[in-house]
Structure formats: structure tokens, C-alpha cells
Amino acid sequence: MSDDSNNPTGATLSYRNILEREMENALKEMDRPSVGTFISGISAGLNLSFGALFMAMVLTFAGEFDSKLTQQVALAGISSIPFLFVVIGQTELFTAHSTMAVLPVLDGRASLFDLGRIWGVTYVSNLLGCLVFVVLVAAIGAPMGIAEPAAFQSLAGALVDLPWWVITLSGVIAGWLMGLATWLSAASRDTIGRIVFVLLTTAAIGFGPFHHAILGTTEVLSAVVLDTAITLESFGIFLFFTTIGNIIGGSVFVGLLNYGHIALAGEQKDVDFQANDGEKS
Numbered sequence: 434m435s436d437d438s439n440n441p442t443g444a445t446l447s448y449r450n451i452l453e454r455e456m457e458n459a460l461k462e463m464d465r466p467s468v469g470t471f472i473s474g475i476s477a478g479l480n481l482s483f484g485a486l487f488m489a490m491v492l493t494f495a496g497e498f499d500s501k502l503t504q505q506v507a508l509a510g511i512s513s514i515p516f517l518f519v520v521i522g523q524t525e526l527f528t529a530h531s532t533m534a535v536l537p538v539l540d541g542r543a544s545l546f547d548l549g550r551i552w553g554v555t556y557v558s559n560l561l562g563c564l565v566f567v568v569l570v571a572a573i574g575a576p577m578g579i580a581e582p583a584a585f586q587s588l589a590g591a592l593v594d595l596p597w598w599v600i601t602l603s604g605v606i607a608g609w610l611m612g613l614a615t616w617l618s619a620a621s622r623d624t625i626g627r628i629v630f631v632l633l634t635t636a637a638i639g640f641g642p643f644h645h646a647i648l649g650t651t652e653v654l655s656a657v658v659l660d661t662a663i664t665l666e667s668f669g670i671f672l673f674f675t676t677i678g679n680i681i682g683g684s685v686f687v688g689l690l691n692y693g694h695i696a697l698a699g700e701q702k703d704v705d706f707q708a709n710d711g712e713k714s
Contacts, residue, residue, distance in 0.1 A: 478562020604678020
């Protein structure tokens with residue numbers, strides 16, 4: 434989801450450099466055939482679903498934790514790894530595009546139709562990838578003793594049966610953090626920097642746990658399929674309000690605000706900043 438080829442080693446990325454990189458990446462994906470984006474989205478849904486499996490494995494193998502804090506730190510660390518599979522692997526994740534794809538629309542380089550198309554394709558394909566992974570979890574999790582139904586019930590229980598406004602606001606935070614992961618990844622000058630930023634921001638999602646539409650789908654739907662106390666109705670409510678929150682968090686609190694402050698900075702001031710920074714270095 435990010436390209437380092439146009440960033441010379443040691444060069445300083447200004448605000449506008451980061452914005453241009455994000456918009457160029459978004460435009461490239463918008464111009465991509467829908468079938469390619471769809472297949473990539475399925476891959477992203479499958480890969481990110483490892484986060485749900487890994488967390489369930491931790492809960493299954495660890496049994497009781499000494500404290501809630503220890504448990505959440507463990508889940509946060511393990512759930513952030515699959516986000517690297519997606520970001521470094523450059524597959525298409527809906528919650529990344531909720532930030533990235535809105536930028537060229539704000540800049541007049543893409544239409545609302547373009548935005549709706551890439552959101553729709555990535556969203557549906559991500560969920561399809563999650564559904565396939567849930568079937569895999571149901572087939573091998575309990576028989577192998579690596580992911581008990583009770584573990585998925587615990588994960589899903591933290592996400593459902595909450596007031597709609599709590600789910601939405603939690604989704605805003607998750608979308609905000611995912612947007613920051615995308616933005617900071619674009620700001621990084623090397624792969625190590627991208628890895629650090631992605632791990633830090635996405636670990637915060639698992640630590641909450643905050644509501645992420647794609648990762649949470651595998652958690653909650655697995656609990657439904659494994660015949661726990663979690664119902665399909667609860668999953669539907671979770672997915673609807675979480676999706677709304679993720680869109681608001683990524684597009685408004687990262688995409689719109691970052692575009693706004695960069696656009697208001699002015700082209701000439703940004704150029705002057707880069708020139709002065711170059712003289713100092």
C-alpha cells in the first residue's frame with residue numbers, strides 16, 4: 434500500500450511529500466481493474482484474520498492471566514503482526530482506503546464514484562476473506578486444541594452487546610489508528626520505520642480492544658459459527674456501526690484533517706521549508 438521508489442535515501446519528507454505519496458498510491462489503486470483489487474482484498478481479509486486466530490490461541494494456551502493488563506498487552510502484541518502481513522504485503526484493506534482513497538477526492542483528482550467503487554470492492558472482498566478464514570477456524574481450531582470456542586466467545590464478547598454509540602465511537606478510534614498507520618507508513622523512509630509505526634498503531638487497536646470491521650468480523654463470526662452465546666444479530670449490529678465508525682475515524686480524523694492543514698499551509702511555504710531544511714542538512 435506504499436511505494437518507496439520515489440523517495441531518495443536520506444531525503445526529508447515534508448507534509449506535502451507525504452500527501453502526494455498517499456494520493457499517488459490511492460490513484461494507482463483506483464485505476465487498477467476491479468477484479469485485481471477484489472482478489473487483493475480477499476487476500477487482505479484472509480491475512481488479517483490471522484490476528485483473530487493468534488489471539489484465540491493465546492487465550493487457549495495461556496488459560497488464566499495474572500491480570501487483565503497482562504492479557505491485553507499479550508493480545509495487542511500478537512494481533513498487530515497480521516497487520517504487517519497486509520501493509521508490507523501491499524494487499525487492499527478497507528480501513529486503509531477509508532483514509533487513503535478520500536485524499537484524491539478532496540483534491541479533485543478522483544470522483545465520489547471512484548471512492549465508492551474502491552470502498553465497495555475492498556469492503557466486500559475483505560469480508561469474503563474473513564468468511565473463508567472462519568470456515569478454516571471452525572474446521573481445525575477446536576479439533577487441534579489451538580483455538581477453543583470459549584476463546585472466541587471472550588474476544589467477541591468484548592465487541593458486541595454494547596450500546597450502538599459505544600461501538601461507533603470505538604470504531605472511530607480504530608479507524609483513526611488505522612489511518613495513522615497508513616499515513617505514518619507513507620511518511621517512513623525505510624521498511625524498518627514502516628514496521629515500527631504499523632506495529633505501534635495497530636497494537637493499540639488490539640489493546641483496547643477497539644472495533645475494527647475486518648479483524649472484528651473474524652472474531653465475532655467465528656464465535657457465531659462455533660455455536661457460542663454470540664448471535665448472528667449481534668454480529669450484524671457490530672458490523673454496521675463499526676463500519677460507520679471506521680469510515681469516520683479514517684476519512685475525517687486522518688484524511689480530511691491532514692489534507693486540510695497541508696492545503697492551508699500553502700504550496701510556497703512548503704517549498705521554502707524543504708529548501709531551508711536542505712540547506713541545514
